[in-house]
Amino acid sequence: MNNPESNKTYTPKQALVPTPQLYDELVGDCMENLAKVTIAGMVPTDSNSVFLDIGCGTGAGTAEIVAHVGDTHSLIIKGVDIDKQALEVYRQKVAEYNWPAEAIKGDAHDLPLTDSTFSHAIGTAFLFVLPNDGVPAVKEIYRVLKPGGVAAFNSWAYVPNMQPIQIAANLTRPEGTPLPRGGMDKWENPDLLRRVLEEGGFDEDKITLTKVEVQATTTTIDRYASMLWSFIGGTSAAGWLDSDEFKWDEAIKIIKQELSKSDGYKELEGGKLQLKFIANIAIAIK
Numbered sequence: 693m694n695n696p697e698s699n700k701t702y703t704p705k706q707a708l709v710p711t712p713q714l715y716d717e718l719v720g721d722c723m724e725n726l727a728k729v730t731i732a733g734m735v736p737t738d739s740n741s742v743f744l745d746i747g748c749g750t751g752a753g754t755a756e757i758v759a760h761v762g763d764t765h766s767l768i769i770k771g772v773d774i775d776k777q778a779l780e781v782y783r784q785k786v787a788e789y790n791w792p793a794e795a796i797k798g799d800a801h802d803l804p805l806t807d808s809t810f811s812h813a814i815g816t817a818f819l820f821v822l823p824n825d826g827v828p829a830v831k832e833i834y835r836v837l838k839p840g841g842v843a844a845f846n847s848w849a850y851v852p853n854m855q856p857i858q859i860a861a862n863l864t865r866p867e868g869t870p871l872p873r874g875g876m877d878k879w880e881n882p883d884l885l886r887r888v889l890e891e892g893g894f895d896e897d898k899i900t901l902t903k904v905e906v907q908a909t910t911t912t913i914d915r916y917a918s919m920l921w922s923f924i925g926g927t928s929a930a931g932w933l934d935s936d937e938f939k940w941d942e943a944i945k946i947i948k949q950e951l952s953k954s955d956g957y958k959e960l961e962g963g964k965l966q967l968k969f970i971a972n973i974a975i976a977i978k
């Protein structure tokens with residue numbers, strides 16, 4: 693669920709297990725709010741739409757498709773993901789919220805779906821977790837879209853939580869240790885999103901890019917910092933280090949300090965956090 697670059701099995705005793713449930717708690721309403729602003733650009737959407745939610749995870753995109761379309765009478769959604777555990781949570785939500793959706797286990801690089809099937813496709817918080825910047829996956833998504841079909845993707849132009857993690861990693865690990873999620877900052881530039889969609893098959897004049905602010909509400913700073921470090925701290929090619937266990941509290945303290953300096957950081961009544969993110973949104977028509 694957290695895309696580790698190493699196969700090392702060691703984890704510090706304080707690290708929370710990176711389950712889909714932990715992911716949902718960590719992101720709070722951020723992924724749903726990201727999906728909401730992404731889908732908002734996908735007009736027209738009507739109740740006869742056939743949606744692909746690719747890399748659907750635990751269902752943030754699907755929840756917003758349903759909310760956006762409103763009348764779900766003849767709406768069809770296929771949620772595809774490679775992660776079995778995430779799909780289990782997705783299926784529970786399908787049952788709980790009565791979504792007109794089916795969970796399909798599949799790889800975005802070889803979709804188990806027929807050509808020209810979907811009127812819409814959404815890949816939210818998706819391309820940047822894939823190899824080759826997601827180009828092969830975009831080719832597959834292009835293949836299964838109908839001519840005239842609309843696809844929406846996003847990347848982060850600004851996140852408040854990556855720098856704190858990387859500062860904590862730098863200050864608590866030996867010099868030269870690879871940084872967790874190093875190299876993600878290339879996605880800040882919307883030109884990368886445009887290039888990936890063009891290489892995936894979309895015409896350059898049928899791609900629209902915008903930048904949108906996304907507010908997220910999550911838990912208390914103590915819980916947030918501990919979830920964040922647990923989820924991301926061990927994901928570089930170096931994995932977790934033995935020293936991370938006795939440096940755990942120091943890393944958490946640094947994350948809290950750095951996070952509280954981030955643009956848009958707010959502690960709400962009751963102790964919850966509000967964080968500001970900025971997304972690049974791309975809408976492309978086949």
Ligand SMILES: C[S@@+](CC[C@H](N)C(=O)[O-])C[C@H]1O[C@@H](n2cnc3c(N)ncnc32)[C@H](O)[C@@H]1O
Nearest residue numbers: 723747748749752773774775778799800816817
């Ligand atoms: C950051 S999560 C985003 C999940 C969801 N779209 C959301 O907005 O919360 C990325 C998702 O992509 C899935 N994923 C990664 N590689 C994939 C692949 N090759 N094919 C399908 N899904 C993949 C992961 O399992 C994960 O659920």
